[in-house]
Amino acid sequence: MTLALKLGLARGALELKTFVREREAVVFSFGLPIVLLLIFGTIFEGEVGDTGVDFRQYFAAGIIAGGIMSTTFISLGISIANERDDGTLKRLYGTPMPRASYFIGKTVSALVLSVAETAVLFAVGGALLGLEPPATPQRWFTFGWVFVLGVAACTLLGIAVSSVPRSGRSAAAVLNLPYLVLQFISGVFFVFGDLPSGVQQVGALFPLKWMCQGLRSALLPDVLLAAEPARSWEHGRIALVLAAWCIGGLVLCLTTFRWKRRHER
Amino acid sequence: MTDTAVRVRGLRKRYGDVDAVKGVDLDIRRGEVFALLGPNGAGKSTTVEILEGHRQRTAGEVSVLGADPAKAGRGWRARIGIVPQTSNEDPQLTVREMVRHFAAYYPRPRDPDEVIEAVGLAEQATRRVGRLSGGQRRRVDVALGIIGRPELLFLDEPTTGFDPDARRRFWDLIQGLAGDGTTILLTTHYLDEAEALADRVGVIAAGRVVAVDTPGRLGGRATASARVSWRGPEGPQRIDTDSPTQVVAELSQRFGGEVPELTVTRPSLEDVYLSMIGATK
Ligand SMILES: Nc1ncnc2c1ncn2[C@@H]1O[C@H](COP(=O)(O)OP(=O)(O)OP(=O)(O)O)[C@@H](O)[C@H]1O
Ligand SMILES: [Mg+2]
Numbered sequence: 001m002t003l004a005l006k007l008g009l010a011r012g013a014l015e016l017k018t019f020v021r022e023r024e025a026v027v028f029s030f031g032l033p034i035v036l037l038l039i040f041g042t043i044f045e046g047e048v049g050d051t052g053v054d055f056r057q058y059f060a061a062g063i064i065a066g067g068i069m070s071t072t073f074i075s076l077g078i079s080i081a082n083e084r085d086d087g088t089l090k091r092l093y094g095t096p097m098p099r100a101s102y103f104i105g106k107t108v109s110a111l112v113l114s115v116a117e118t119a120v121l122f123a124v125g126g127a128l129l130g131l132e133p134p135a136t137p138q139r140w141f142t143f144g145w146v147f148v149l150g151v152a153a154c155t156l157l158g159i160a161v162s163s164v165p166r167s168g169r170s171a172a173a174v175l176n177l178p179y180l181v182l183q184f185i186s187g188v189f190f191v192f193g194d195l196p197s198g199v200q201q202v203g204a205l206f207p208l209k210w211m212c213q214g215l216r217s218a219l220l221p222d223v224l225l226a227a228e229p230a231r232s233w234e235h236g237r238i239a240l241v242l243a244a245w246c247i248g249g250l251v252l253c254l255t256t257f258r259w260k261r262r263h264e265r
Numbered sequence: 266m267t268d269t270a271v272r273v274r275g276l277r278k279r280y281g282d283v284d285a286v287k288g289v290d291l292d293i294r295r296g297e298v299f300a301l302l303g304p305n306g307a308g309k310s311t312t313v314e315i316l317e318g319h320r321q322r323t324a325g326e327v328s329v330l331g332a333d334p335a336k337a338g339r340g341w342r343a344r345i346g347i348v349p350q351t352s353n354e355d356p357q358l359t360v361r362e363m364v365r366h367f368a369a370y371y372p373r374p375r376d377p378d379e380v381i382e383a384v385g386l387a388e389q390a391t392r393r394v395g396r397l398s399g400g401q402r403r404r405v406d407v408a409l410g411i412i413g414r415p416e417l418l419f420l421d422e423p424t425t426g427f428d429p430d431a432r433r434r435f436w437d438l439i440q441g442l443a444g445d446g447t448t449i450l451l452t453t454h455y456l457d458e459a460e461a462l463a464d465r466v467g468v469i470a471a472g473r474v475v476a477v478d479t480p481g482r483l484g485g486r487a488t489a490s491a492r493v494s495w496r497g498p499e500g501p502q503r504i505d506t507d508s509p510t511q512v513v514a515e516l517s518q519r520f521g522g523e524v525p526e527l528t529v530t531r532p533s534l535e536d537v538y539l540s541m542i543g544a545t546k
Contacts, residue, residue, distance in 0.1 A: 007369060014358065014366055021357040021393075086353035094317060095413070096343040097370040263280075265321055 007097060008104025015109035029075050030113065033067035034120055040189070041129050048191050049227040053220055055191070060125040061219045062188035065211035066179075067121050068147070069154050071113040074179055076106055076158030078171045084261060085168035093259040103159065103253070110155045118147070131219065139218045142235065146214030149242035153207045156249025163256050187212045193229045200229060207245045210238045269328075270295045270417050270448040271316060276325035278311050278472075285311045287472035289325070293450060295416075298443045300463035300480075301452040304542055308472040309452040310350050313421050316450070317347050330417055343372055346415030348406050348423050350452075356395025360386050363394060364408050371413035383441075384408045385434055400426040407435070411442065418442065420451035424458060436461050456534045466534075468541055475541055484537035496525040 019025055040063075041056050048058050083089050092102060125131030134140040165171040183189055185203035192200065192209065203209040216224060217233035225231055271293040278286040286308040293299045301309050314320040315327060318334035318341075327334060332341045354363055364381055368374035381390050384404040389397060394405055403426050410418060420439075424432045432455075439462055443449055453459055459466050460480040467477040481487055493512045494503035506512050509529045516524045532540075 010366065010369060014355075014362070017362070018355055018357040087349065087351065088353065088355065090319065091347075091349070091352060091409070094319065094342065094345075094347040094349075095367065095370045096339040096372070098339065260319070264319075 004098035004100040005104060007101035009108060011101055011105025012108030012112070015105055016112060019109065019113065025075070029070055029078075030117060033063050033070055033117065034124060036066075037063045037121060037124055038128070041125070048224060049193070051223045051226050053224050053227075054129070056129045057125075057131050057220060058191060058216065058224070059188070060121070060129055060131045061215045062183075062186070062212045064118055064121050064125075064219075065150065065186075065208060065215050066183050066188050067117040068114050068150050068211065069179060069182075069208055071117045072110045072151055072154035073158040073161065074175050075113065076110055076155060077161045077165075077175045078168075080106070080159060080162035081165045081171035082168035084162065084258065089259045090261075090264075106159065107155050110158070111151055114147075114151050134218045142214065143218035146211060146218065146238065146242075149239065149246065150207065150211040150214070153242050153245040153249060156246055156253055157207075160249050160252035160256060163258055166262065182206055182208045185209075187216075191227060193227045204241075207242055210241045214238045214242075268295050269293070270297070270330060271299075271450065272326075272328045273312075273316070274326040276312065276315065276327060277323045278308070278315060278320070279323045285472055286315075286322075289469065289472070289474050291467065291474065291477075293448060295448050296443070296446050297464045298439070298449045298451070298462050300459040300466045301450065301469055302454075302456070302459055302466055302538060303452075303469035307469045309469055310421055312469070313419055313450065313452060317345065317419055318342070319347075343413060344416045346410040346413055346418040348410035348418070348420045350421035350425075352406050354394040354402065354405055354409075357393060359391050359393050360397070360405055360408075361390045363405060364412055367409050368412050373414050374412050375414050377412065380408045380412050383411075383438055385431060400428060400431055403427065404431070404435075407438075415447065417448045417450070420449065422452055422454065424453070424455065432458070456538055460534050468538060470542055475544075480534055483534065484532075484541055486532055486534070486537050489532050489537075491529055491531050493527070493529050495527045501526075 037060060040059060044056050044059055046055050047053055048055050080089075122131065122133060126133075134143045161175060162171070165174040182203070185195065185199050186192070186206065186209035187203070188208070192203070192212070195203065213228070213233065214235070217235065225233070269292060271291060273289055273291040276286055276289040277284075289308070289312055301312070303309050311320065315322045316329050316334055318337055321335055329337070330341060330344055358366075360381060361377065364377045368377050378390070381387055384407050386401060386404050386408065389401055394402060397405070403423070407423055410420065424435055427435060436458070439449060451462065463480055465477060466480050466483055468475050468483070476483060478484070490505045490507050491509040492503055492505050493509050493516070494501065495516060496502070504512055513524070513527070513529065516527070
């Protein structure tokens with residue numbers, strides 16, 4: 001196990017090195033949430049309901065959740081689909097590398113990128129929109145576990161979903177569709193409580209809604225509760241849903257992960 | 266420890282309705298260099314990839330270094346090295362980063378810098394793989410295949426894209442590995458390569474092994490009749506004979522010394538190979 005961990009960390013470092021050198025990846029996957037925050041942060045206006053909370057801050061909390069999903073679910077789904085297609089996975093499969101090291105490496109790099117993405121979003125949101133970091137240790141704690149559970153769930157789902165696109169080339173298109181839809185129905189671009197209840201119910205099935213809600217509870221004042229459909233932050237339920245997605249994602253990874261292309265058996 | 270590295274009996278592989286391998290038997294001894302020849306689509310890569318544990322066989326018995334590749338684990342993978350027919354390295358990493366990283370996967374790796382030197386990439390060691398030429402990239406594949414100090418090395422068309430000088434250096438490298446006792450199974454379309462490297466060659470056509478022998482004896486090459494040709498007063502002449510020495514002696518007498526444009530040849534490996542492949546069509 002220690003060897004798997006050691007090699008996993010080495011792989012994580014290698015993945016990050018590759019990511020940083022791949023300018024396109026940095027600009028597009030890493031930069032997109034930041035660009036969205038910049039654009040909509042200056043377009044959106046008004047308050048959330050009559051709570052007195054600036055909608056742009058509500059949006060900023062949502063885009064941080066979206067950013068996590070982008071550096072985990074999207075990045076991993078695309079990169080693994082590509083690595084499967086170009087034979088990188090096959091080559092690794094042919095070495096004595098412990099299988100776990102590959103996943104540890106992916107998780108480590110996704111975690112580091114998520115932290116970096118969040119830090120940049122905080123910086124931009126703070127400078128432009130007055131978004132403040134969590135105010136109390138308790139809120140930091142909330143922020144911490146929502147972040148960790150969100151990263152874990154989306155990482156596992158990203159690994160699992162990499163088997164869905166038929167080729168590496170189609171991966172970006174295949175993954176971005178659900179991502180975009182989820183952002184609309186999970187309380188990123190719109191106030192969740194303002195969505196039709198049917199849409200809310202669909203949104204509540206997926207992790208992004210719960211990540212957004214958890215981050216709002218850590219970053220925004222409690223007066224906002226008046227605009228939450230449940231009138232509560234529902235911390236227990238957030239933890240439960242995200243943990244369930246982690247377990248579901250893990251089961252999917254263990255049962256469906258392929259090291260080879262579709263027709264190579 | 267037996268002295269058989271690879272033992273294959275009745276190997277079959279079906280892809281949907283394509284019968285790619287139709288009952289292959291193969292024995293490769295430890296320390297042997299074995300070349301698999303055959304036309305495009307003959308089933309060479311399929312066979313090799315089954316031996317590497319990359320593909321599942323439809324039927325047959327396979328033992329590679331004493332284990333079934335379909336079920337073998339990490340310990341077994343540490344003992345083999347693979348150079349696939351096609352591959353892609355991470356274009357953003359440098360040659361040295363890549364080779365060093367792969368070295369860490371193996372319990373007893375070779376020295377990364379020595380391997381880089383051995384495949385002739387010392388000057389490109391700090392260059393990113395994406396900026397190498399095709400033949401240079403292929404040498405990275407070879408480096409990654411041998412970095413783990415494998416007992417058994419699979420090379421699927423390793424020298425495709427090599428310039429003549431690089432090919433000779435690659436041959437030296439392979440001969441060095443073989444000299445250290447590495448068992449090598451290579452596929453190639455270059456008959457000179459098979460002749461230079463292989464202790465034995467197997468010819469595979471349409472999923473079946475049609476011949477296995479040393480390069481010198483394949484297809485009765487050693488005993489095949491020789492061709493004597495020369496230029497006589499009435500133009501180019503030739504005779505196929507089993508006693509070329511006698512023919513040359515007679516010619517020498519007839520011409521009273523030097524015979525113009527005299528050559529004595531036996532069928533090349535390529536001649537034998539082509540007639541063998543032709544016969545299976
Ligand atoms: N994944 C696959 N799915 C279906 N058919 C396949 C697959 N891989 C190979 N084949 C078929 O199996 C046969 C043998 O292919 P293989 O790749 O083993 O040939 P090869 O001898 O390595 O040829 P080459 O010299 O061109 O590399 C071919 O007819 C090929 O079309
Ligand atoms: Mg082939």
